[in-house]
């Protein structure tokens with residue numbers, strides 16, 4: 018790859034409270050659904066990199082899980098991912114939603130940010146829901162470590178070009194870190210797993226999404242299609258019954274969602290075979306966590 022001396026490349030971490038729209042923002046910038054989203058908090062469980070390529074820039078966004086209190090081991094892992102995401106990044110985007118700012122959670126995050134040396138930017142999201150918001154009022158709550166701020170809607174795209182102009186300013190001259198046609202550093206089987214998890218998050222209420230882990234057992238790329246075998250792990254038999262649904266209707270909907278999303282993403286036919294298994298408290302078991310991919 019030949020690169021001019023004026024090429025810029027760097028890392029931008031997006032952090033903040035669950036459900037404020039971090040993943041939606043990253044997907045909006047990339048124009049592809051790299052990170053799964055849902056109306057429920059704690060949808061994202063990993064630090065997910067999305068690579069944004071332009072002729073003169075390559076910006077690597079790191080979407081992080083919005084963590085709650087580390088009640089489960091899984092949440093401690095999220096906390097670690099979150100802290101690691103700060104290290105060595107060229108810019109931290111503190112993302113919050115306008116309504117309810119500053120929440121207790123926001124204050125806690127801002128408290129951390131005060132002591133970090135990385136350049137920081139505040140992004141107030143969901144402007145479509147609070148069109149009357151006053152940026153000056155919101156800014157008054159920010160620590161001095163945050164030098165700029167902007168109100169956007171990740172959902173409608175409002176002010177995204179202005180946000181991108183701000184972000185570009187913080188990215189240093191550097192050759193690209195990844196190939197220019199690469200959208201993410203994650204393997205395709207990761208997207209398969211995440212898409213199935215997204216279907217569960219969108220289809221089921223309260224407990225089931227949080228009791229779910231997905232393991233891809235087979236991902237085979239054939240000449241005319243991709244075939245995926247996946248196990249959905251749940252904590253209890255009662256959850257398994259609900260997930261499978263009447264005459265398998267619940268499971269069928271998950272499969273259809275995953276096949277449609279993944280066919281679009283991979284641009285080929287995708288066949289998904291789902292299996293449901295029960296493993297009580299997979300969340301609390303270190304080994305099970307590792308097996309399920311929480312091994313960072």
Ligand SMILES: Nc1nc2c(ncn2[C@@H]2O[C@H](COP(=O)(O)OP(=O)(O)OP(=O)(O)O)[C@@H](O)[C@H]2O)c(=O)[nH]1
Nearest residue numbers: 035036037038039040041055059060061083171172
């Ligand atoms: N109205 C409105 N809704 C938004 C906007 N941005 C995101 N949302 C919605 O807010 C919800 C949460 O979005 P996510 O992107 O999953 O939030 P997140 O911050 O990644 O959440 P976690 O991964 O749980 O930390 C979804 O239902 C989004 O559709 C916005 O600008 N306006």
Ligand SMILES: [Mg+2]
Nearest residue numbers: 039040060061
């Ligand atoms: Mg997310």
